[in-house]
Amino acid sequence: MILAGLIFTLLIGGLFAGLLERRFKGIAKWISLLALLFNMGQLIRIWLGYSRNFLIGTNEKMYLVLRKPWIPEFGIEFHLELDGLGLVMVMLTGFLGLLSLLVSWNHVSKKVGFYYFNLLWTLAGIMGVFLAFDLFLFYLFWEVMLVPMYFLISIWGHSNRTYAAYKFFIFTQLGGLLMLLSLLGLYFIQGSESGVYTFDYWKLLETSIGPAQSSWLMFGFIIAFFIKLPVLPFHNWLPDAHAEAPTAGSVILAGLLLKTGAYGLLRFVIPFFPEAAQSFALPAMILGVCGILYGAKLAFAQTDIKRLVAYTSVSHMGFVVIGIFAFNTLAMQGVIMQLVAHGLSTGALFILAGILYERTGTRDLEKLGGLWASVPRMGTAGLILVLASLGLPGLVNFVAEFMILAGTFTASKLIAAIAALGLVGAAIYSLRIMQKVFYGTEKSKTSISDLTFMETIIIAAVVFLLLFLGLYPSPITKTVAPSVQEIISNTEKVKIGEVHQILYEEITLEAANGDH
């Protein structure tokens, strides 16, 4: 029940926060904090149990499983599982969720209850996406994270919020629709093959699909995930949504929602369609490389700091794409590191941008400048985050990018070499932020106040993680190693059905004695 608890804590917490805020002013944020802290506690407990597994050195797969029949007529179950990959993603969700709550703490003035309701429900949706092992349930959570985010942008966003919210919604919904079609296609093919209609992840994995069908089905998923990630021609919802969302919204968008796209590729596309994905590898990697360079170029041109950071996400997510389609352990480990690294560093950059906007009233780089003298702590924070974004060794972003590129290099030397040029681009746009905001001559006479105690704690927590994982990434690489191994071995096996038959039995055994 521990897994369902992770989601329901947030759903119920959100409901209570929304309902009770009218009666008791100011209670919503405390309820939210309680829910998120409770979740974080649970997650740390799970991780400690999990880490014992690899600390001893037994490299067994470990799962937490929850299966309850839900709509048996259609073969739909309430089926959650947690493996290493899921654990890392869920912990990232818990951590960034907490941060996004803390940055909203005193800054929500209208519809307070509804705000926290949406915040928690989005987080619950994201948790669900990372946990669901029933494809119907997955789709449900996919929508649950989308709708509250739409409200977060359209109600609490900046001036151009309505446009941005629509754009975000339409893009994501379009992808979701295609995914639904593919998902149903998979469901019916599997059903007609075996006679048992089910949305179960492991059962659907056994489906044997013809090459033509499988590439059609794959593209339904791929487009949904590429839009989310985002990959080059589908990226243009992102700068609007990121720039117009309130700070917490930007943190969740950049830190978590994008990650669901990468997670989807890793969890569904690669295992379900290993051959089709492999034949799509080169175009996908080319799109990834284009995204890296094009995103960097656009980031360099921006004058709105939030838009700038948004485009850096396009660039950084390009690394994720090439890493996934390089099909080797090193690159895939790097991809997961990159999800964590980008979530932390870009999330924190958006927090910093929000703080700057709140103090100076502008996000225009041309109107900022020379702030170091008055806000050295903010400057230092900005410096470290910017360095993380340009991939300075010692910070976790470097570990991620190095692993991805080194892994990609073994798959395609040229792609990796061109992608490495993104490192130069990253240096150019990142240092521009420092120059425009903190260095140079002071543009405005009004002095602003430095980071408050709470803000310092928030940023310091992120910086600590960036540095710690940058120098000692093992807690993550070891946690996800079995999951990555499994994804990779899937792609190497031609007859995937047999392999999962065995795995499936193991898991049901685990489920019997593993769930508590």
Place this chain on the structure above:
Amino acid sequence: MNMADLLWIIVAMPFTIFLVLAFLGKKLSANLTAIIAISGTGTSALLTILLGWSFLGSPPENYSLSSHLWEWMNAGGLITSMSLRLDALSLVFIFVITFVGFLILVYSTEFMRNEEGYARFFAYMNLFIGSMLILVLADNLLLLYLGWEGVGLCSYLLIGFWYKDPANGYAARKAFIMTRIGDTALIIGLFLLFTEFGTLNIADILSAAPEKWASGDPTARLAAFLLLGGAVGKSAQLPLQTWLPDAMAGPSPVSALIHAATMVTAGVYLIARTHTIFELAPLAQNAVAIIGATTLLLAGFSALTQRDIKRVLAYSTMSQIGYMFLALGVGAWSAAVFHFMIHAFFKALLFLGAGAIIMVLHHEHNMFKMGGLYKKLPVIFWTFLIASASLAALPVISAGFYSKDLILWETFASASGGTQLWFLGYIGAFITALYTARMVFVTFFGKTKIEPTQRPGLRITLPLVVLALFSFAGGFIELPHTLGHVQVFSGLMQHALPHLEIRDVAESSELVLQIITGLTSLIAVGAAYVLYIRRRSWTDSIRNSTLVIQIHRFWNLGWGFDTAYDTLLVKPIVYLSRINKNDVVDLISLGLSKAMVYFNKLLVYTQNGKIRWYMATIALGAILTLTISILL
């Protein structure tokens, strides 16, 4: 305590100080900041001397020590660790880094005293020294890369230390981005080496390389060229050299640190460290020599035309590193490292001396507005003179003579060197002596134009004196066999670097060449004396012809590299990003939504509330339907 344990303590000291100053800097008094700032590197320097003593006294097995700290990355076959390794090569480097670095820090405690951000300055300086120590002590290329990038970061922070002036910020970013272009080549080289060898451990790669690659193997060549790309970026060699003159925007001690002990010598270290790969790729190694020879000449000519004393020194650094590259390129490994060490002493001294002069002359950088300082600032004058003698390689009495002569001689004698390369280096030696003498004469002799406001204190002069001692006597640990035959340095180096094969024919000409080069530098000094002291009218008349003015301008601006890069690369990229600020891809979805609105308007037409219109369309529709059904 184990000797190897000293390694990580030496590295950890500057980092600890960095953290202390970064966190507590604001709360400490200036005096306390100063004491803390120098203590870390001071301790490291002492420990290095201790370590070096026992290393030389009772050499460890294989002439190397290692210290494993923790595993860094371990995924998908990539295993790298935080491990340090000391051998003769890195011993020389850490000695220079900690010792010269310490002297520069001592100097800075006085020099930077009245600057805003005193603690911040020393925090960055300590981080700089720490990163450089990691670079030279790393046992694998990934950790080396960490130090490598750390050095780049610190140069960015320190060049832009006076951040209020946007020009300094520009220079800082230029340094970081130019070197990062090289770094990207280096990291691709790392990918290549990892793919080939499955490890990034330097010793493992170097021992496996000769088995895997025959001499001239294309992959070895590619790897060597990629490493070279990294080296030319950090060491400011052609074609990535343009950041160095602008790096003068930082405070003078920073220049001393960048040019002498850290940063620019990183490329020399990298090539020396991975010498096996270069030996397997003769083409790449030749390229190293040619790049070195070209850079030393181009930079020498540019130095000859500078008026800013720090820019003279900047170009001279480029040129001297060019000598080291030349030596590396012809396989004179030990000579390159020897020149690195001597150069570190005298170049640090020159920058510190120039900084002190600039400080007491109201921040005047132009040499031609100085003059007559030899009486006013005796300590600075004499120490500066010793360092200049070393830079000009005055025969017998200067350390620079022994190191540069060794390079020239071995370039001539090496199988992969030869007369042409020697000749380029020889011309360079003449020019070096010429611009050095010009700098000394113009700055210290002639009429006094600006009165010094103060005399520098002990914390400035003491480091100068110590460095002067080393700039003078440092050469005596390696004397040619025509002149004493001392081989302390190369004796040490032979445990880390291969010995140079000398052509048979060359042996007899050593003394002749030494006399030629020695005389040449004396002649150059004489020429400068005539041109800048005795007959200033001659210089003026030479400078009046238009051709000379144009060449002068061209050299002064560093052979037009900046302009070329600016027009060919920077401007087009900036222009392209500016016109596409709003992202053309967005037009697709905008177009889609526009199309929707348009169709909506069209359809709205049909719903206009006019009964006649509705009747007509119903009739038309009915007729159409009937027609179609009849026809089909």
